[in-house]
Amino acid sequence: MTMEATELTYFSYAPFVQASDAAGTLGSASSPSFDNIEFAGFRLDVIRGSQTSLGVNVGLIDFKVAARHQPIALSLDPDTRYQTMEGFGASGAWYENNLRTHDQRDALIELLFVALDLDIYRLRNVFDQGTPETFSHYINKIDRDAEIIALAEAARQRPLKILMSGWSPPAYLKSNAETGNGGTLAKDANGDYRYEDYAQWWDDSLQYYASAGIGIEPDYVSMQNEPNWTATHDSNRLDLSESATIASYDLAFGAVWTKFNTRMGAAMPKMLGPETIALRKADEYIDSLSSVNRSRMYGYAHHLYQDDVYANPDVLLSDMAAFQAGYGDKPIFQSEYAQLDDHQPTPWVRSYN
Numbered sequence: 001m002t003m004e005a006t007e008l009t010y011f012s013y014a015p016f017v018q019a020s021d022a023a024g025t026l027g028s029a030s031s032p033s034f035d036n037i038e039f040a041g042f043r044l045d046v047i048r049g050s051q052t053s054l055g056v057n058v059g060l061i062d063f064k065v066a067a068r069h070q071p072i073a074l075s076l077d078p079d080t081r082y083q084t085m086e087g088f089g090a091s092g093a094w095y096e097n098n099l100r101t102h103d104q105r106d107a108l109i110e111l112l113f114v115a116l117d118l119d120i121y122r123l124r125n126v127f128d129q130g131t132p133e134t135f136s137h138y139i140n141k142i143d144r145d146a147e148i149i150a151l152a153e154a155a156r157q158r159p160l161k162i163l164m165s166g167w168s169p170p171a172y173l174k175s176n177a178e179t180g181n182g183g184t185l186a187k188d189a190n191g192d193y194r195y196e197d198y199a200q201w202w203d204d205s206l207q208y209y210a211s212a213g214i215g216i217e218p219d220y221v222s223m224q225n226e227p228n229w230t231a232t233h234d235s236n237r238l239d240l241s242e243s244a245t246i247a248s249y250d251l252a253f254g255a256v257w258t259k260f261n262t263r264m265g266a267a268m269p270k271m272l273g274p275e276t277i278a279l280r281k282a283d284e285y286i287d288s289l290s291s292v293n294r295s296r297m298y299g300y301a302h303h304l305y306q307d308d309v310y311a312n313p314d315v316l317l318s319d320m321a322a323f324q325a326g327y328g329d330k331p332i333f334q335s336e337y338a339q340l341d342d343h344q345p346t347p348w349v350r351s352y353n
Contacts, residue, residue: 083324086299086331087161089120091338093225094233096123096144106151113152113160121149122163122335123216124225124234127205128170129179146214163335164209164218165225165275167234169201174236182230184237185247193247199259206260206269222272222301222335223256224249227285229277240288249274250289257296270298275335278306279319286327299331310339 090112092099102108112118123145130137153159168179173194176183185193202223209216227238227249242248253273260268274285282302286294302323307315324332 083328084331086333087119088116089118089122089161089163091122091336092145092148093122093124093165093167093336096141096148100144100148109148109151109155113156117156119156120161120163121152122165125164125166125202125205125209127208128201129168142209142214142216146216149216161220162216162218163220163222163272163333164205164216164269165222165335166202166236167225168236169198173198173201179234179236180232182235182237184239184245185252193242193251195247195251195255196259198252199255202256203259203263218269220272220298220333221256221260221269222275223253224273225275225336226277226303227274228281240284249285250293253289253297254293257293271296272299272301272333272335273297275301275303277303279304279316279323280306283323283326297330299333300327301333301335304334304337309337 099105099108124141126138126141128138130141132139149160149162168174168183169185171178173186174183175186177186185195185198188194188197202221206218206221208214209218224236224238226235229235230237237246238249238252239246240249242251253271257268257271260271274282276282276285279302282300286297286300289297304316309315
């Protein structure tokens with residue numbers, strides 16, 4: 001096959017919306033501007049007779065080069081500090097077995113925890129869940145996390161920091177008698193929510209995870225993942241205040257903190273919360289805490305499932321700035337976000353996200 005270039009047209013390309021606009025054709029009155037270009041690539045439109053095959057797009061995937069920027073002057077003031085970074089991490093809360101059994105597991109461990117230098121590993125508290133007859137039994141799941149942590153720490157030659165989050169307590173502590181489909185804490189014979197039993201389950205969990213043969217001792221604990229979200233998978237609703245149908249996040253937090261502190265004192269893990277499903281709900285949960293419980297919370301955690309942030313990562317910049325201004329008195333953790341769609345538009349977008 002032979003090809004002859006008949007026209008050279010320049011486009012500006014917006015990868016998030018998969019769209020481009022003509023920026024000019026070489027030699028025409030409309031001259032393209034090359035200012036502030038970050039990457040350059042090309043697309044082949046093949047013409048055969050009167051037929052044009054558009055979008056043979058190889059530019060932004062295999063053929064791209066970094067463009068040359070104008071020099072930028074930076075001025076740093078070491079006496080002005082905006083935040084302290086706790087670390088960078090990833091969550092193995094549901095998909096840890098995909099890594100553990102991967103045929104390139106060791107290479108991935110090296111990439112994640114050495115090359116990328118992730119130093120926080122988030123896992124799911126599954127203590128006392130499942131049945132011994134199934135592989136979903138909690139012992140199997142905890143062993144998976146222990147194996148990944150051991151491999152990562154061996155590769156890094158130093159410890160990871162561990163964040164443990166709870167999706168749901170066991171079914172016997174739930175109002176709906178199951179770990180999934182929301183529900184809230186069960187009530188006792190007097191009609192009171194079982195906050196103390198919930199706290200005891202959490203304390204028993206930490207003791208089991210720390211036991212011989214496992215050795216997982218979390219640096220951070222978030223007692224309830226997404227307390228404002230009902231999911232078909234493991235979930236548990238805790239609200240801004242106690243009602244006849246939903247238990248209180250504040251009261252549950254106080255019970256768990258007290259249980260940890262009574263046994264461990266200053267050695268207890270740092271408590272995070274509220275890990276709401278979106279940033280815009282975190283402030284409501286923080287504001288609902290008693291002054292005592294707010295002082296007990298080491299850092300504020302949230303997720304990013306709102307406003308199609310996958311397609312436009314900058315959409316929450318103003319919200320983040322406002323949150324930092326209002327709640328910057330403690331470390332802020334963005335503890336979860338995942339785009340799980342297997343059919344994203346292009347490999348470029350899949351890689352970018």
